[in-house]
Amino acid sequence: MRITLFDEPVLRRKGKRVTEFDSALRGLVREMTDTMHEADGIGIAAQQVGEAVLVCIVDVRAFQGDFAFTLDGKEPPLDLIMPMALVNPEVEKLPGPNSVMEEGCLSFPGIRGDVKRPEAVLVRYQDHDGNPHTLECDGIFARCVQHEVDHLQGILFIDRMERKTARKLEPELKKLRGETRGQTAG
């Protein structure tokens, strides 16, 4: 699947809630997962493959040991749960500090910037069969989930940056916007 680029309109659309846990959903999850891995990403949202639905994928196995988590109160091996598809996810901040980390995004090739987010979150979501789960996580796992769940609401990481960070990136954003409009116009 082609990854959508800033500033294609679908990236600003809010995702629709998933109600059918069928083979079409499983197909979307599979294709999003393949697309994410091919692009060496650690997360991808449906809007990034052109679909405005509440589905995202995360795979932070490369950062094993850099974060803590529990899934439904347990701590299963990462290989059992990742890549993880989150359907209809809702994120809640857990008590604690915010942290600042440099982020990138598959829809903004080559563009990175510092983003401040809660360090730890609680996530309620459904898997691709519709079973509900509760995830608590921190560190890069929490950051990745928050970045992807933002996408599902049409929110991009540049919206979360401090003004001066975003202003510094403006020339690169302008260039990307121009290239995207050139590519998608024809």
Ligand SMILES: [Zn+2]
């Ligand atoms: Zn992104």
